[in-house]
Amino acid sequence: MASSEPQSLSLRIKPQFDHNGEAHSLGFSLALECPSLTAGQSLCCLNTKMGNGTTQCYTKDQIHVSDSDGFLDIEIHDKGRMRSYLVNRPTTGNVVMNFVAHPVKVDSKTPIGGRYELRRDQGGLQCMGLSTIPIPWDVSLTTKARYRMEIEWDLSDAPQGTRAVSSFGEGRVQRVHPPFDLWRMVFTVGPLKSYPLDAPRGGHFGFYWFGKPPTSITALPPVCEELFAKMSNFFRDKASEENPYRIFVRRATPARGFGGSGGIRSFVLEYDDAIDTISQDEIFTLLAHEMVHNWPLMAADSKEDDLDLVAWYNEGVADYYAAVLPYRISHRTKACFRKHLNAKFTEYYTNPCRLVSNRQAEDKAWTSPNLQTVPYTRGLMYFCKLDAQIRRASNGCKSVDELVLSLLEKLRKYEPFGIREWKDMLVDVLGAKALEDFQTMNKGELIRLPADAFAPDYEVVRVDERELDFGFDMGSFSKRVVSGLNLTSEAAKAGLEDGDEIIKNTFVWQCQQNYERKMRMTIRRGHVEHKIEYWPRAEKMVESWRLHETKS
Structure with a gap:
C-alpha cells in the first residue's frame, strides 16, 4: 500500500437486546490498520466530561486491546477533560479494541445538557460518537490524518424490524474522513421510523424517530428537507447520495429537554412532554440553528x-x-x-x-x-x-x-x-x-x-427593558431544588421558598427570549404540590434595542 493512502478504520457495532426485544447496550469492535505505535504512545482518546452530559469514560478493564502479537496492555492518562489510552509495548500489525457501551440512566432530575450521551428511547438506543467511541486523535482538531472508515452493524441477534442508521446512512457505510468526524457522527438502532417512509440506504435526506411523536414533530420532515436544500446552496455544499443529511429525533422523557446538538451532516433534535408549550416558530428556529452548524466552524487552539x-x-x-x-x-x-x-x-x-x-x-x-x-x-x-x-x-x-x-x-x-x-x-x-x-x-x-444595521427595511431603536431575574440561584434549575431565593424578587412575592422541589417549569430560554413570558412552576413543598406563576423580571431597567420596520 502506498504511504499516501489513508489507513483503514473499521467500526463494527453489535446491539444487545433484552427479553422484550429492546436494545440495552452496544458492543463495539474498532480495528485500526497498522498504527505502528511505540511504548507509551496514545492509541486513542475519549472525553471524560461534556458539559452536563456523561461519557462512557471506559476504564482500563473495560477495553480489551489486541494486535498481531496477541493481548496488548494499556494504561490510562487523564489530562483536563481528555482520557488517553497508552500502549505499554510497541504494536504489531492491526490493532483491535473491543468495548461495550451502556445507556446513561436518567430521570426527571437529570440536568439538561448536550445530546451526545447514549440514551434509551422507546425500544432503541441513540448516541453520538463524542461520548461513546475512543478515536485515534492527537488532540488537534486540525490534524490532517485521514482514515478509510467502514461502519458496519451486526443485527444477527436483533428482533425483526430493527434498523440501524448513522449520520452517513443505513447499514454499512464507507467514507474517508479525519478521526474527529467519528465523534461528530450520530448512531441509532432499534424500531426506527423514517421520512421518507422507506428512507433508502443512500438518499440525500433522512429524518428518523422512535415511537409516536406529536404532530409538531412529525410535520417537520418536509420543512427540514426544503430548508436544508436552500441552506446547502448558500454554503456551496449541495446535498447528494454521497453527501447526505440526516436528522435524528430523541424523546428525553423521563428526563427533560428541548434542543439540538449538531453533528457531521446530521443533528439530534430532542423533545419532552412539554413540547406542546413550544410554538412552531420556536421549533423552526432551533432547526435552522442546528442546520447551520453543519457548515461554519472555527477551530479551537491553545489558551x-x-x-x-x-x-x-x-x-x-x-x-x-x-x-x-x-x-x-x-x-x-x-x-x-x-x-x-x-x-x-x-x-x-x-x-x-x-x-x-x-x-x-x-x-x-x-x-x-x-x-x-x-x-x-x-x-x-x-x-x-x-x-x-x-x-x-x-x-x-x-x-x-x-x-x-x-x-x-x-x-x-x-x-x-x-x-x-x-x-x-x-x-x-x-x-x-x-x-x-x-x-x-x-x-x-x-x-x-x-441604527441602519438592517436598512432600508428596518431601523434599530432603543427600547429599554427590565433585566431578567428568576429570583433565585440559577443552578436550582439543574439541581431541581430552589436555593438562594431573593426575598424581594417576583419569585418570592409569588410564594416560592428555598427548599422547594421543582417538578415542572417553563423552559428558561422561553423567558429569556420572550419579554412578557411568565415563569410557571409546579413545586413540591413537603408532600404537597403547589403552582407558582410570576414575571421573571427585576425592577432594574437596562439598555435594550429593537428592530422597527421603517415607514415607506
Missing part, C-alpha cells in the same frame, strides 16, 4: 491569547444565519424575521451576565443558563454589527458572508481555520480597528448596533 475561545463564533454564527438565511431565501416572512431578531435582542440585552468576558462564560457555562446563552447572543450581535460595518466600508458590495465562507473554505481544504485566520481576514477587510472591536467583544463590552 494563549484566548485562541481556545471559539463558542462566540460557532454558536453566534449559527444564531446569525438561523435568523437571516430563512428570511433571505423567502422561507420566513418579514414579520417572523423581525420577531426572531427582537427575541434575540431581548435575550442579549436583558441577560444579567451580558457583560461577563468570553473566558468567564466558557469556564462557568454549565453553572447557569444565563451564562450558557452568552456566546450565542453575543456572537449574533457581533455578526450583525460586523456585517453592517463591512457593507458600509464596501458601499454595499461585500458583507460578513465573504468572511464566513472564506473560513469555511479553509476548513474544507484542511488549512488552519482558527482565530488567527479570522483576525487576518478582519484586518484585510476593515483594517486594525476591527481587531479593537473583536477584543472588546471578547472582554464582554456591550455591543450596540448602528
Whole structure:
C-alpha cells in the first residue's frame, strides 16, 4: 500500500437486546490498520466530561486491546477533560479494541445538557460518537490524518424490524474522513421510523424517530428537507447520495429537554412532554440553528491569547444565519424575521451576565443558563454589527458572508481555520480597528448596533427593558431544588421558598427570549404540590434595542 493512502478504520457495532426485544447496550469492535505505535504512545482518546452530559469514560478493564502479537496492555492518562489510552509495548500489525457501551440512566432530575450521551428511547438506543467511541486523535482538531472508515452493524441477534442508521446512512457505510468526524457522527438502532417512509440506504435526506411523536414533530420532515436544500446552496455544499443529511429525533422523557446538538451532516433534535408549550416558530428556529452548524466552524487552539475561545463564533454564527438565511431565501416572512431578531435582542440585552468576558462564560457555562446563552447572543450581535460595518466600508458590495465562507473554505481544504485566520481576514477587510472591536467583544463590552444595521427595511431603536431575574440561584434549575431565593424578587412575592422541589417549569430560554413570558412552576413543598406563576423580571431597567420596520 502506498504511504499516501489513508489507513483503514473499521467500526463494527453489535446491539444487545433484552427479553422484550429492546436494545440495552452496544458492543463495539474498532480495528485500526497498522498504527505502528511505540511504548507509551496514545492509541486513542475519549472525553471524560461534556458539559452536563456523561461519557462512557471506559476504564482500563473495560477495553480489551489486541494486535498481531496477541493481548496488548494499556494504561490510562487523564489530562483536563481528555482520557488517553497508552500502549505499554510497541504494536504489531492491526490493532483491535473491543468495548461495550451502556445507556446513561436518567430521570426527571437529570440536568439538561448536550445530546451526545447514549440514551434509551422507546425500544432503541441513540448516541453520538463524542461520548461513546475512543478515536485515534492527537488532540488537534486540525490534524490532517485521514482514515478509510467502514461502519458496519451486526443485527444477527436483533428482533425483526430493527434498523440501524448513522449520520452517513443505513447499514454499512464507507467514507474517508479525519478521526474527529467519528465523534461528530450520530448512531441509532432499534424500531426506527423514517421520512421518507422507506428512507433508502443512500438518499440525500433522512429524518428518523422512535415511537409516536406529536404532530409538531412529525410535520417537520418536509420543512427540514426544503430548508436544508436552500441552506446547502448558500454554503456551496449541495446535498447528494454521497453527501447526505440526516436528522435524528430523541424523546428525553423521563428526563427533560428541548434542543439540538449538531453533528457531521446530521443533528439530534430532542423533545419532552412539554413540547406542546413550544410554538412552531420556536421549533423552526432551533432547526435552522442546528442546520447551520453543519457548515461554519472555527477551530479551537491553545489558551494563549484566548485562541481556545471559539463558542462566540460557532454558536453566534449559527444564531446569525438561523435568523437571516430563512428570511433571505423567502422561507420566513418579514414579520417572523423581525420577531426572531427582537427575541434575540431581548435575550442579549436583558441577560444579567451580558457583560461577563468570553473566558468567564466558557469556564462557568454549565453553572447557569444565563451564562450558557452568552456566546450565542453575543456572537449574533457581533455578526450583525460586523456585517453592517463591512457593507458600509464596501458601499454595499461585500458583507460578513465573504468572511464566513472564506473560513469555511479553509476548513474544507484542511488549512488552519482558527482565530488567527479570522483576525487576518478582519484586518484585510476593515483594517486594525476591527481587531479593537473583536477584543472588546471578547472582554464582554456591550455591543450596540448602528441604527441602519438592517436598512432600508428596518431601523434599530432603543427600547429599554427590565433585566431578567428568576429570583433565585440559577443552578436550582439543574439541581431541581430552589436555593438562594431573593426575598424581594417576583419569585418570592409569588410564594416560592428555598427548599422547594421543582417538578415542572417553563423552559428558561422561553423567558429569556420572550419579554412578557411568565415563569410557571409546579413545586413540591413537603408532600404537597403547589403552582407558582410570576414575571421573571427585576425592577432594574437596562439598555435594550429593537428592530422597527421603517415607514415607506
